[in-house]
Amino acid sequence: MKLKELAHSRTGDKGNISNVSLIVYHSEDYERLRQAVTAERVKDHFKDIVKGEVIRYELPKIGAMNFVMQEALGGGVTRSLSLDRHGKSLSSYLLEMEISLES
Amino acid sequence: MKAIRIGGGAGYAGDRIEPALDLMEKGNLDYIIFECLAERTIALAQKEKQKNPSKGYNPLLEYRMEKVLPLYISKDCRVITNMGAANPVGAARAVKEMALKLGLRNLKIAAVTGDDVFLNIEQYLDSTIMETGMPLRERYPDIISANAYIGAEGIVRALKEGAHIIITGRASDPSLTVAPLVHEFGWEWTDYERLGQATAAGHLLECGAQVTGGYFAEPGYKDVPELWNAGFPISEFHENGDFTVSKLDEAGGLISTATVKEQLLYEIHDPESYLTPDVVADFSQATVEEISANNVIVKGISGKRKSGYYKTSVGYEDGYIVEAEISYGGSGCMNRAKLAEEIVRKRIAYTNLPYEDLKIDYIGNSSLYGEKTSINLIPEVRLRVAARCEERKEAMAIGQEVEALYTNGPAGGGGVRVHVEEVISIASILIPEADVRVDVVYEEL
Numbered sequence: 001m002k003l004k005e006l007a008h009s010r011t012g013d014k015g016n017i018s019n020v021s022l023i024v025y026h027s028e029d030y031e032r033l034r035q036a037v038t039a040e041r042v043k044d045h046f047k048d049i050v051k052g053e054v055i056r057y058e059l060p061k062i063g064a065m066n067f068v069m070q071e072a073l074g075g076g077v078t079r080s081l082s083l084d085r086h087g088k089s090l091s092s093y094l095l096e097m098e099i100s101l102e103s
Numbered sequence: 104m105k106a107i108r109i110g111g112g113a114g115y116a117g118d119r120i121e122p123a124l125d126l127m128e129k130g131n132l133d134y135i136i137f138e139c140l141a142e143r144t145i146a147l148a149q150k151e152k153q154k155n156p157s158k159g160y161n162p163l164l165e166y167r168m169e170k171v172l173p174l175y176i177s178k179d180c181r182v183i184t185n186m187g188a189a190n191p192v193g194a195a196r197a198v199k200e201m202a203l204k205l206g207l208r209n210l211k212i213a214a215v216t217g218d219d220v221f222l223n224i225e226q227y228l229d230s231t232i233m234e235t236g237m238p239l240r241e242r243y244p245d246i247i248s249a250n251a252y253i254g255a256e257g258i259v260r261a262l263k264e265g266a267h268i269i270i271t272g273r274a275s276d277p278s279l280t281v282a283p284l285v286h287e288f289g290w291e292w293t294d295y296e297r298l299g300q301a302t303a304a305g306h307l308l309e310c311g312a313q314v315t316g317g318y319f320a321e322p323g324y325k326d327v328p329e330l331w332n333a334g335f336p337i338s339e340f341h342e343n344g345d346f347t348v349s350k351l352d353e354a355g356g357l358i359s360t361a362t363v364k365e366q367l368l369y370e371i372h373d374p375e376s377y378l379t380p381d382v383v384a385d386f387s388q389a390t391v392e393e394i395s396a397n398n399v400i401v402k403g404i405s406g407k408r409k410s411g412y413y414k415t416s417v418g419y420e421d422g423y424i425v426e427a428e429i430s431y432g433g434s435g436c437m438n439r440a441k442l443a444e445e446i447v448r449k450r451i452a453y454t455n456l457p458y459e460d461l462k463i464d465y466i467g468n469s470s471l472y473g474e475k476t477s478i479n480l481i482p483e484v485r486l487r488v489a490a491r492c493e494e495r496k497e498a499m500a501i502g503q504e505v506e507a508l509y510t511n512g513p514a515g516g517g518g519v520r521v522h523v524e525e526v527i528s529i530a531s532i533l534i535p536e537a538d539v540r541v542d543v544v545y546e547e548l
Contacts, residue, residue: 008325008361010318010514012370015142015234021368023361048475057374061390061403062364068372074462076234078143079421081462083470084517089483092515093472096481 004095007033011091018050018072018087020094024063034058034065036099042067045097049090067094104342107287109280109304110135110180111336113167114311114510116144117503120167122312122335122354127174129351130337133287136279137167137184138309145273146418148188149221149248160194160270161186168198172205175267183258183279187270189248191216194270213266215257218273220415221249227415239417248418254380254409256292258282273416280305281381284340298382299406300344303389306377307348307366307401310510311335314348314366316356317511325514329355333511349398358397367391367401380413382406422459426520428466440465471517485518491526498523 003022006029012019022037024030039056046054052070059066073087074080110132112123116139127135139161152159161167164186175182187194195214202210220227227249228240239246250273259282261269271279284290284301292298307314314336316327327333334354340346348358367386371377377384388403431439444463451458464470466485488505492498502521509519 004324008321008365008514010365010369012368014370014372017372019368019370019372021365023364023368025361046476048473057372057387059368059374059387059389061388062360062367064364064368066368066371066374075460078146079424081424081460082518083464083466086517088509088517089471089515093476093481 001099002095003033003037003097003099006099007095009091009094011086011088013073013077013086013088016071016073016076018069018090020067020069020091022065022067022094027063030060030063033099034060037065037097039067041097042069042094045094046072046090049093105288106339106341107134107284108132108337108339109283109308111138111308111311111314111338112171112182112184113137113139113335114309114313114317115139115141116161117163117506118311118510119507120163120170122333123167124170124174125351125354126335126337127171127178127180129353132178132180132337134181134183134283135171136305136308137182137186138276138279138311139163139184139186140188140273140276142416143418145188145250145416146248148190149250149418152189152193153247157190157193157196159189160191160197161188164194164197165201168201169205172198172202172207172210172268176207176210181262181266181283182268183271183283184269185271185274185276185279187214187272189219189250189272191270191272195268198268198270210268211264211266212268213258213261213264213270215253215261215269215271215274217257218250218253218271219248220251221246224249224417227417233414242417242419245419245421246417247420249415251413251415252380253413254278255282255285256381259285262286275380276309277302277305277379277384278381280308280338281379288342292381293408295382295406295408296404297344297406299384300346300404301340302377302379302382302384302406303367303386303401303404304338304340304346304348306369306371306384307363308336308338310366310369312356312511313369314362315350315354315358316362318509318514318516319357319362319365320513321515322513325361327355327357330512331355344404345400345402347394347398347400352397356397358399360391360393360399363391363399363401376407378410378414380409382409437465437468495523495525 007024039054043054050069050072055068057066074082110126112135148159191214195212230239252275255278281301290297312333320327333356334350374387385405390403490501
């Protein structure tokens with residue numbers, strides 16, 4: 001199933017860095033998502049968009065993870081040639097990730 | 104227990120005004136903040152100031168203040184804003200003139216300065232550019248501005264000295280909220296836990312409707328009632344450091360644990376170390392809980408000593424960007440679009456047109472995630488709104504409604520472009536030949 005069925009997300013930007021959150025709708029899903037949606041998995045998912053490192057921060061108390069992706073915005077908001085300079089639509093792309101239910 | 108109520112009156116430079124006025128009118132606020140600066144806004148404002156030394160503040164300052172000032176008087180709600188942008192002193196003067204026109208009296212307007220460090224730029228040329236890792240020197244001849252993200256200190260001083268309207272330049276976003284709380288509760292600058300909590304409250308207020316259901320909605324997954332009329336947020340901050348986020352009952356929108364979590368994590372990078380000029384805030388142990396409909400309490404925030412450095416935005420001239428679009432339809436439209444791309448690329452090469460970087464996208468197909476990742480047919484769609492208006496400002500206002508979808512609209516919208524141009528149209532009519540008299544006139548020297 002798509003990540004979208006279990007969690008929601010918002011993207012923010014600073015310079016050439018994109019910050020994508022992933023927040024579960026139900027706290028009982030947090031642990032399996034934490035295991036399934038690793039920084040490596042996210043880096044692979046965004047491999048043609050994000051050029052730099054992906055770091056994952058965990059916030060178990062609110063059932064959330066925060067992915068910080070370096071070199072993600074085509075040079076940064078002020079000079080990028082991308083249509084979506086802020087990378088605001090990247091959250092929707094993260095939620096397209098397929099995960100297996102029994103992971 | 105003492106509690107202070109602060110309203111978030113704007114999420115970005117061009118945000119809507121009505122929800123802010125509603126908050127001042129009915130929100131029983133002690134303060135309202137208008138956060139109106141983004142990374143690039145300040146550099147654009149500096150350019151404006153170079154052209155006209157009395158300008159360089161937020162272009163909507165007068166528009167907002169004309170409506171805000173009378174409400175300040177009747178509701179005793181002090182106003183704190185970074186609408187000063189490149190020229191807080193000029194902005195304060197403009198607000199004073201407006202207050203005089205409105206016949207107001209007993210009004211103290213403060214301009215907080217010091218963030219503009221452009222005159223000292225040469226001493227920073229060996230600094231490393233955070234985005235690229237290169238030394239600042241490589242941009243040196245093109246630098247037009249340098250503004251440090253300053254903290255709450257100047258605003259606190261202005262409040263102590265009785266200012267009612269406080270205008271800053273590049274003060275950091277959460278500092279607009281931290282300052283009145285420091286002033287009201289008398290905290291020390293070493294009271295890191297409280298400063299961290301106030302920073303979190305400011306972080307939740309500073310994007311306007313982004314915490315009240317704006318930029319959240321996804322039909323069928325995250326529905327938001329009456330999103331078109333989303334209220335702006337109110338934070339009630341308690342002496343013990345806990346705070347709530349709510350809105351006016353009659354306003355549209357939604358405040359839930361989910362909307363608060365999304366905004367809490369927005370742009371913060373490392374949740375344990377959210378760097379601000381006032382404190383290093385720690386959101387990692389935060390909890391959020393709904394205490395009643397559209398009223399969420401946030402606890403568990405703390406803070407650490409600040410880094411001692413101010414992040415500084417250096418503006419530099421970086422050439423021009425052109426954007427040009429054309430549509431194709433019907434079967435084979437992608438093939439024709441690809442042929443069009445080939446033609447444009449070959450023409451650019453053939454005529455030796457120089458460029459630094461070139462990007463060609465297929466909007467509706469692969470403009471957001473690129474062709475490789477879009478191969479599995481991940482859908483995308485571009486909304487286009489066009490209108491013809493009598494006045495440029497009316498046309499701009501319609502454009503602003505589209506731009507406002509960033510912080511006030513559905514989740515994940517990106518890439519807003521608003522281009523307004525004057526239209527010179529032709530209207531052909533017939534008139535009698537006899538009405539026309541041909542003549543010739545000369546200039547004489």
